[in-house]
Amino acid sequence: MNIILFGPPGAGKGTQAKYLVKKLNAFHVSTGEILRSEIKRNTEIGKKIIHNMNDGKFVSDEIVNNLIKNIIFDIQKKNKLIFDGYPRSLTQAKNLNKLLDETTQKINFIFFLNVNKETILNRIEKRKVLENRSDDNTDTIIKRYDTYMETTKPVLDFYSKNQNFVEIDGSLEIDEITRKIDTFINV
Numbered sequence: 001m002n003i004i005l006f007g008p009p010g011a012g013k014g015t016q017a018k019y020l021v022k023k024l025n026a027f028h029v030s031t032g033e034i035l036r037s038e039i040k041r042n043t044e045i046g047k048k049i050i051h052n053m054n055d056g057k058f059v060s061d062e063i064v065n066n067l068i069k070n071i072i073f074d075i076q077k078k079n080k081l082i083f084d085g086y087p088r089s090l091t092q093a094k095n096l097n098k099l100l101d102e103t104t105q106k107i108n109f110i111f112f113l114n115v116n117k118e119t120i121l122n123r124i125e126k127r128k129v130l131e132n133r134s135d136d137n138t139d140t141i142i143k144r145y146d147t148y149m150e151t152t153k154p155v156l157d158f159y160s161k162n163q164n165f166v167e168i169d170g171s172l173e174i175d176e177i178t179r180k181i182d183t184f185i186n187v
């Protein structure tokens with residue numbers, strides 16, 4: 001089963017992705033993680049993307065699409081892909097469709113974890129108190145949220161026409177979201 005988790009930063013995609021990976025014995029395809037690893041290893045790609053990443057801007061479609069290609073063509077991962085953070089643009093969404101076609105795969109479900117700005121802010125405030133995290137700067141988070149919503153709108157329009165598109169209220173508790181996802185994937 002191949003699944004796309006779609007939604008703004010703070011919607012809980014990563015948490016649900018980890019659950020699905022375990023349950024379905026699948027692979028977590030987080031482009032954010034892949035890109036951070038390129039930077040950490042100081043690769044040629046890493047050097048190219050470091051500035052965009054640090055500014056919270058998107059990395060070019062060309063770079064991201066190339067990195068994704070290897071994963072989709074990996075036979076061991078066939079039909080075991082949980083996408084988290086990809087696709088983020090229409091070009092990426094079309095590229096994904098093309099690569100899946102080429103490898104005789106499809107997307108089984110697109111779960112859109114829809115969550116409003118207010119909920120994200122409440123969560124950050126809670127997390128600040130609980131975990132004392134220094135990276136949870138409210139302004140930065142708002143900016144990332146707005147950028148995400150604006151730039152991914154065409155992707156949302158593209159997928160919302162799909163039969164396998166499922167919108168889930170991302171402001172629900174983690175367990176409740178998981179339960180909702182389960183009702184679709186448990187066949």
Ligand code: AMP
Nearest residue numbers: 031032053056057058059064085086088
């Ligand atoms: P994430 O961990 O998904 O929040 O991604 C962290 C950062 O990685 C983003 O702010 C972007 O700079 C970059 N990034 C991750 N996925 C993509 C993507 N599909 N397309 C372009 N940039 C991405």
